[in-house]
Amino acid sequence: MRNLEVVISPALLPFYNVKGKIVVIIDILRATSSMCVAFKTGVEKILTLSSAEECKLFKEFNFVIAAEKDAVKVPGFDLGNSPFEFENPLLEGKSIALATTNGTKAIKYAEENGALNIVIGSFLNIDTLCDWLNNEQEDVLLLCAGWKNKFNLEDTLFAGAVVNKIGTNFKIDCDSALSSELLYKQNENQLELLIRQSSHAKRFSLIHLNTDDVKYCIQMNTAPVLPILKDKYFLNNI
Numbered sequence: 001m002r003n004l005e006v007v008i009s010p011a012l013l014p015f016y017n018v019k020g021k022i023v024v025i026i027d028i029l030r031a032t033s034s035m036c037v038a039f040k041t042g043v044e045k046i047l048t049l050s051s052a053e054e055c056k057l058f059k060e061f062n063f064v065i066a067a068e069k070d071a072v073k074v075p076g077f078d079l080g081n082s083p084f085e086f087e088n089p090l091l092e093g094k095s096i097a098l099a100t101t102n103g104t105k106a107i108k109y110a111e112e113n114g115a116l117n118i119v120i121g122s123f124l125n126i127d128t129l130c131d132w133l134n135n136e137q138e139d140v141l142l143l144c145a146g147w148k149n150k151f152n153l154e155d156t157l158f159a160g161a162v163v164n165k166i167g168t169n170f171k172i173d174c175d176s177a178l179s180s181e182l183l184y185k186q187n188e189n190q191l192e193l194l195i196r197q198s199s200h201a202k203r204f205s206l207i208h209l210n211t212d213d214v215k216y217c218i219q220m221n222t223a224p225v226l227p228i229l230k231d232k233y234f235l236n237n238i
Contacts, residue, residue, distance in 0.1 A: 003139040006160075025120055052077070
């Protein structure tokens with residue numbers, strides 16, 4: 001039987017055997033949520049990068065450039081990292097270069113550690129993701145992007161939701177998987193209330209006064225897409 005594990009921070013990834021496994025990148029607030037919205041809107045491909053400086057170079061190659069640092073859009077970029085920005089129908093058919101504080105760095109770590117496949121997970125595509133994972137044959141690592149390598153609440157809750165949905169099809173010998181599922185099951189009827197208490201949600205309440213990114217990012221199954229990494233670009237596999 002396949003194994004299912006949860007990595008609660010990218011800093012812990014070197015302690016796991018990643019090679020030959022599917023790695024699900026989780027950055028609920030907001031990178032993986034925004035990527036799902038982008039593909040729902042009709043974006044052709046997304047190139048994820050570790051820094052805004054790298055990202056800016058792709059403007060010359062007709063990419064829409066998007067970057068945020070510490071939850072704030074970087075000056076001079078077309079987009080930040082809010083899912084509301086990626087709903088723009090003018091993005092249909094476009095290519096996006098994206099750099100964020102946590103999510104795109106987690107993707108790079110997964111690549112460097114030898115992941116077989118890297119896919120994007122969010123509440124917005126949870127059922128599509130889980131159906132796909134159930135049909136694959138490889139072991140699965142759920143990698144929480146966290147906040148600057150620290151544990152965060154919303155990513156761990158999502159990991160727990162995935163474990164709760166598909167765990168019976170996997171062997172689970174991983175305390176972080178068990179604890180994330182327990183956290184989710186104890187709070188599945190009050191996810192918004194709990195996530196609004198998280199440190200990252202509180203940052204948004206101070207910075208983003210005109211949009212409610214938290215409420216947006218905890219919607220279930222509103223973007224039934226499956227972003228998967230293929231030759232350096234994320235494409236929609238659905």
